[in-house]
Amino acid sequence: MPELQKLLVVDDSQLIHSMYRLVLNRYEGCKIFDAMNGLEALDILSREKNFDLILLDINMPVMNGIQFMEKLKKENLYRQVPIIVISTEGREEDTLRALKLGAWGYVVKPFKPHMLYELIEKVLAKKPPFLAATKNG
Numbered sequence: 001m002p003e004l005q006k007l008l009v010v011d012d013s014q015l016i017h018s019m020y021r022l023v024l025n026r027y028e029g030c031k032i033f034d035a036m037n038g039l040e041a042l043d044i045l046s047r048e049k050n051f052d053l054i055l056l057d058i059n060m061p062v063m064n065g066i067q068f069m070e071k072l073k074k075e076n077l078y079r080q081v082p083i084i085v086i087s088t089e090g091r092e093e094d095t096l097r098a099l100k101l102g103a104w105g106y107v108v109k110p111f112k113p114h115m116l117y118e119l120i121e122k123v124l125a126k127k128p129p130f131l132a133a134t135k136n137g
């Protein structure tokens, strides 16, 4: 099992944050930071360093996932932190936009945990970007 030590989850649903804590409890000792939108995520990233991964929702108030990624790209911030986009089914254009902006992969909600584990393990192994998983995968 690769070591996942520090993770940032960006999603506007408290339920989703709780779900990630359950799904990711196999990564013992992983410190999980929760942000409810892109702006909160930027704030956390300005204070906390060395994240292994960001799990990013697209649809959020204040600053959505695309706006968050555009900001990172424009300001050349945190380029080394891999991002996996967790998108809602039927929003393929958002997913493509996120991949163009540099997301390493995406998972379509609702997803099975093993799909997320596979992506996380590829990210930790530093496999090339443009990974994808869907609920049928």
Ligand SMILES: [Mg+2]
Pocket (backbone or CB within 6 Å): 011, 012, 013, 057, 058, 059, 060
């Ligand atoms: Mg959302």
